[in-house]
Amino acid sequence: MxxxxxxxxxxxxxxxxxxxxxxxxxxxxxxxxxxxxxxxxxxxxxxxxxxxxxxxxxxxxxxxxxxxxxxxxxxxxxxxxxxxxxxxxxxxxxxxxxxxxxxxxxxxxxxxxxxxxxxxxxxxxxxxxxxxxxASYYQETAAAVKHLAGDLGIRRLAVFYQYDAYGFDGLRGTELALRAYGLTPVARGSYIRGTLHVEEGLERIRESGAEAVVMIGTYEPCARFIREARAAGFNPVFYNVSFVGADELARRLGPDGDGVMVSQVVPPPESxxxxxxxxxxxxxxxxxxxxxxxxxxxxxxxxxxxxxxxxxxxxxxxxxxxxxxxxxxxxxxxxxxxxxxxxxxxxxxxxxxxxEEVYFTCIENEAFFLITDWKAVGFLKPALPK
Missing domain, CATH: 3.40.50.2300 (Response regulator)
Incomplete structure (x- = not known):
């Protein structure tokens, strides 16, 4: 110019x-x-x-x-x-x-x-x-799928997303990443931005038998989804992208947050x-x-x-x-x-x-620990249905 x-x-x-x-x-x-x-x-x-x-x-x-x-x-x-x-x-x-x-x-x-x-x-x-x-959502979801499908061997992944440009971007990134493993989401559930109407999406995903749920949302509806899922006895691996607001998600989940994963684009500052x-x-x-x-x-x-x-x-x-x-x-x-x-x-x-960096954290007692060895987090993988 x-x-x-x-x-x-x-x-x-x-x-x-x-x-x-x-x-x-x-x-x-x-x-x-x-x-x-x-x-x-x-x-x-x-x-x-x-x-x-x-x-x-x-x-x-x-x-x-x-x-x-x-x-x-x-x-x-x-x-x-x-x-x-x-x-x-x-x-x-x-x-x-x-x-x-x-x-x-x-x-x-x-x-x-x-x-x-x-x-x-x-x-x-x-x-x-x-x-x-x-880093981008495509980078976050690609790294998450690599660990969930590649390291933990999870094959049945679902996506819960906010029904707008944000959610669509995360959904598309997840679908692209799954394609590399010959997979597609076993279910897709959504909610409308600004609401807490997660029940329909939760039911669709629960019925799919998903072993892991990739969550593209904000802290309040995602916390509600996880709480209601656990109350119904549905306990897959819950993974959230960074925009969820990890600290607020952990605060709202309380004891229900243990084991919930969140990707981050900056190092853990509380550590x-x-x-x-x-x-x-x-x-x-x-x-x-x-x-x-x-x-x-x-x-x-x-x-x-x-x-x-x-x-x-x-x-x-x-x-x-x-x-x-x-x-x-x-x-x-x-x-x-x-x-x-x-x-x-x-x-x-x-x-x-x-x-470009993507970090992975897991909630424990409303705090976050950095995942550095995925072989050591095998406990996150749910038992496969018989």
Missing amino acids: GVADRQPASYQVDETKIVLGSSLALGGHAGYLGTQTLHGALAYIHHVNEQGGVHGRRIELIAYDDAYDPPRCVANTQKLIIQDGVFALFSYVGTPTTVKIVPLVEKARIPLVGMFTGAYALREPVNRYLVNVR AEMQALLPGVSDYVRLLSRFYPDDKPNFVSLEGYINARVLVEGLERAGRGVDRESFIDAIETIRDWDIGIANTISFSPADHQGL
């Missing part, structure tokens, strides 16, 4: 501040996800501002609640771009909301950095204005071992404790924190004369950047996803 096509920097920043905008769920059935993403990001942004900001400018963030509702997210984004005149969009939460605002992003040629969603549609084809940090081994995790824990002392370290806010690290690095590299295009150019120069989480971050013009 030529200089003539660039919007003037004065439209997006001034001498003292850079203003960002976010639309995410701050209340309702996905409120935990949005709130924790925001707190993790702001913990680092507050720290940067205390150090004098970026090239002498403070970072300000305008955040609007969209309650995980796509039309509301669109309205919020229009307001951020047109009325608030923000420099960039940042830390959106959710597939059904984020995919709806892509046309606005493209028309305004405004960067959107660090979405809490693994949707394939936000990654392929590469969109210059979309900067993903986390004292991880905090000791990984300076990036310990820095996050320290800053979260300082700025949000009532929050416990968790996977969601750690992801928000990492998003903010990428954002600030891009601003630093772009220099004092930053505009939207030079900001994206700067992010694309990040190669093998080590922020102390054991996995480096890289971008390029042909790759707008910074991290």
Whole structure:
């Protein structure tokens, strides 16, 4: 893009501040996800501002609640771009909301950095204005199927999913992964976003005799599905993708959570071992404790924190004369950047996803342990029906 096509920097920043905008769920059935993403990001942004900001400018963030509702997210984004005149969009939460605002992003040629969603549609084809940090749902579900079918030998897998763009993405990823093992889901059950109507989907899956259930949902309906399944004597392996909100899922499940698996795209921040081994995790824990002392370290806010690290690095590299295009150019120069989480971050013009790693955790006594040896978790495999 030529200089003539660039919007003037004065439209997006001034001498003292850079203003960002976010639309995410701050209340309702996905409120935990949005709130924790925001707190993790702001913990680092507050720290940067205390150090004098970026090239002498403070970072300000305008955040609007969209309650995980796509039309509301669109309205919020229009307001951020047109009325608030923000420099960039940042830390959106959710597939059904984020995919709806892509046309606005493209028309305004405004960067959107660090979405809490693994949707394939936000990654392929590469969109210059979309900067993903986390691994995708396709990567999560492929790794999960590899372990469930390959390592544990489970052949009867079902999928429980949210009936929208998020759920469809996870369902498709699971189906593609199963195909490599000559398998298809033995059952598919769904629920409508914003409801807890899981009974029909549960019954369909229970009747299939599934040995494992891949769950593409949020913490409240997934917790209800698992509780009701256990109450009915149906105890397959329950596996959830990262968007579920692992810590909140564990809290809601209580004793029913033991043995439930969740894939993650960041290291376990509650682990004292991880905090000791990984300076990036310990820095996050320290800053979260300082700025949000009532929050416990968790996977969601750690992801928000990492998003903010990428954002600030891009601003630093772009220099004092930053505009939207030079900001994206700067992010694309990040190669093998080590922020102390054991996995480096890289971008390029042909790759707008910074991290690739997928971790697997299992709930025990409402806490998470990292699965490192799948041969040692054979107890997760249910007894085959006779």
